[in-house]
Amino acid sequence: MNSAIIVAAGRGQRMGMKTDKAFLSLGPKPVVAWSLLAFEECPEIDRIVLVVRRDQLTAARTVAQMFGISKLSAVAVGGASRQDSVLNGMAELDPDTRYVCVHDGARPCVNPELIQATLRCARRNGSGIAASRVWDTVKFVERGTVVDHTVDRTKLWTVQTPQTFSLPLLSRAYQEVKNKKASVTDDAAAVELLGESVRLVEWSKPNIKITTADDLPLAAAALQIT
Amino acid sequence: MNSAIIVAAGRGQRMGMKTDKAFLSLGPKPVVAWSLLAFEECPEIDRIVLVVRRDQLTAARTVAQMFGISKLSAVAVGGASRQDSVLNGMAELDPDTRYVCVHDGARPCVNPELIQATLRCARRNGSGIAASRVWDTVKFVERGTVVDHTVDRTKLWTVQTPQTFSLPLLSRAYQEVKNKKASVTDDAAAVELLGESVRLVEWSKPNIKITTADDLPLAAAALQIT
Numbered sequence: 001m002n003s004a005i006i007v008a009a010g011r012g013q014r015m016g017m018k019t020d021k022a023f024l025s026l027g028p029k030p031v032v033a034w035s036l037l038a039f040e041e042c043p044e045i046d047r048i049v050l051v052v053r054r055d056q057l058t059a060a061r062t063v064a065q066m067f068g069i070s071k072l073s074a075v076a077v078g079g080a081s082r083q084d085s086v087l088n089g090m091a092e093l094d095p096d097t098r099y100v101c102v103h104d105g106a107r108p109c110v111n112p113e114l115i116q117a118t119l120r121c122a123r124r125n126g127s128g129i130a131a132s133r134v135w136d137t138v139k140f141v142e143r144g145t146v147v148d149h150t151v152d153r154t155k156l157w158t159v160q161t162p163q164t165f166s167l168p169l170l171s172r173a174y175q176e177v178k179n180k181k182a183s184v185t186d187d188a189a190a191v192e193l194l195g196e197s198v199r200l201v202e203w204s205k206p207n208i209k210i211t212t213a214d215d216l217p218l219a220a221a222a223l224q225i226t
Numbered sequence: 227m228n229s230a231i232i233v234a235a236g237r238g239q240r241m242g243m244k245t246d247k248a249f250l251s252l253g254p255k256p257v258v259a260w261s262l263l264a265f266e267e268c269p270e271i272d273r274i275v276l277v278v279r280r281d282q283l284t285a286a287r288t289v290a291q292m293f294g295i296s297k298l299s300a301v302a303v304g305g306a307s308r309q310d311s312v313l314n315g316m317a318e319l320d321p322d323t324r325y326v327c328v329h330d331g332a333r334p335c336v337n338p339e340l341i342q343a344t345l346r347c348a349r350r351n352g353s354g355i356a357a358s359r360v361w362d363t364v365k366f367v368e369r370g371t372v373v374d375h376t377v378d379r380t381k382l383w384t385v386q387t388p389q390t391f392s393l394p395l396l397s398r399a400y401q402e403v404k405n406k407k408a409s410v411t412d413d414a415a416a417v418e419l420l421g422e423s424v425r426l427v428e429w430s431k432p433n434i435k436i437t438t439a440d441d442l443p444l445a446a447a448a449l450q451i452t
Contacts, residue, residue, distance in 0.1 A: 129373075131365070135437060136384035137412040139357065139426065147355075147424040148381075150415045156377065158362035186363040189376045198373040200365065205440060211361060214431060214448075221447035222440075 005089035008105025009078020027225035034108035042112035131200035231315035234331025235304020253451035260334035268338035357426035
């Protein structure tokens with residue numbers, strides 16, 4: 001069995017808005033519904049756990065019902081940080097889960113093809129992380145806005161989600177995060193803490209994260225809703 | 227006097243198309259026309275040098291005429307690499323130029339506000355580079371697709387264009403590039419070769435570079451042409 005954890009518990013502090021970014025409208029659906037539907041439509045995904053803030057529990061269940069998300073098995077309450085939210089989602093996984101796809105609910109451009117690609121990679125290598133090469137020139141800035149040096153961008157990738165892992169690996173990884181009281185910005189970093197190898201899956205199509213209101217029209221264009 | 231060099235000599239090899247990306251249609255105008263108009267409309271810019279491939283010279287002049295680019299002072303032929311194209315553009319600058327904004331013609335979302343911000347910074351510090359913080363998690367990958375480690379993204383910025391410099395500084399920088407037979411991916415890197423400080427100007431609005439056909443609808447959304 002393969003499960004998804006969709007994390008939609010971010011406050012969107014950078015949005016400068018009160019509304020949770022996952023529940024903003026993106027064309028005809030809330031942002032998070034796009035992700036829910038992608039996992040619903042992916043035949044290799046059996047269950048979906050959705051993680052939201054406590055005051056969005058009702059909204060989350062309503063959205064799932066409105067868009068016919070039959071695979072939704074639980075709605076969990078998010079924690080103070082992203083990693084706490086993922087842990088809360090993992091606590092709700094079906095014990096038969098072998099592979100788990102962790103996905104940010106604020107990335108609405110995910111589709112079944114990308115989910116499958118990360119699953120396929122995880123089955124072969126233990127992990128499969130949506131990632132893209134960096135094309136812009138990258139500067140290292142120690143502090144302020146004065147460039148320290150140009151970084152060799154050919155060795156840099158940005159990672160997005162889904163990030164898919166065998167469940168035992170991800171469980172061990174987050175146990176390690178707890179033990180070390182570490183702070184990680186993505187799930188792969190938790191696995192890296194273990195010293196286990198993390199494998200990237202190149203994805204060159206837009207996989208925009210909604211972080212400011214300016215991102216909504218870009219995501220709409222990428223989803224061809226205009 | 228302040229001059230702009232708009233470099234539109236890229237072949238768009240990643241586009242998988244024969245058409246130069248700068249001459250593709252983006253809503254009602256070719257990609258490069260959006261940049262030309264932004265510099266035309268910026269009161270602090272006096273002259274524009276446009277750099278294109280030899281077989282686009284006529285197309286370039288036609289576009290400039292069609293969109294009323296009165297500041298166009300020269301159309302230069304691009305070189306084998308971006309840095310050669312910038313040098314060819316610099317050779318056409320009015321000798322009274324004090325500050326020069328180098329801009330990629332494949333970045334159509336530039337606007338007068340951003341141009342002015344880089345000019346203001348360059349007047350104060352010698353350089354002003356459009357840049358944005360990195361929000362995605364960044365992985366260092368030595369080779370293949372296995373992660374080596376997670377990079378501290380809080381110290382990384384991606385840089386775009388315009389990149390604005392005092393002309394003597396940029397001239398010395400490109401002289402150094404020539405002397406060292408160096409290869410640079412942006413103009414700031416040429417200045418870094420001199421050991422001179424490079425100053426970033428934070429810009430958080432979309433400043434998309436058209437590198438694949440998928441980028442055209444994103445740029446259209448950012449420009450609100452839909």
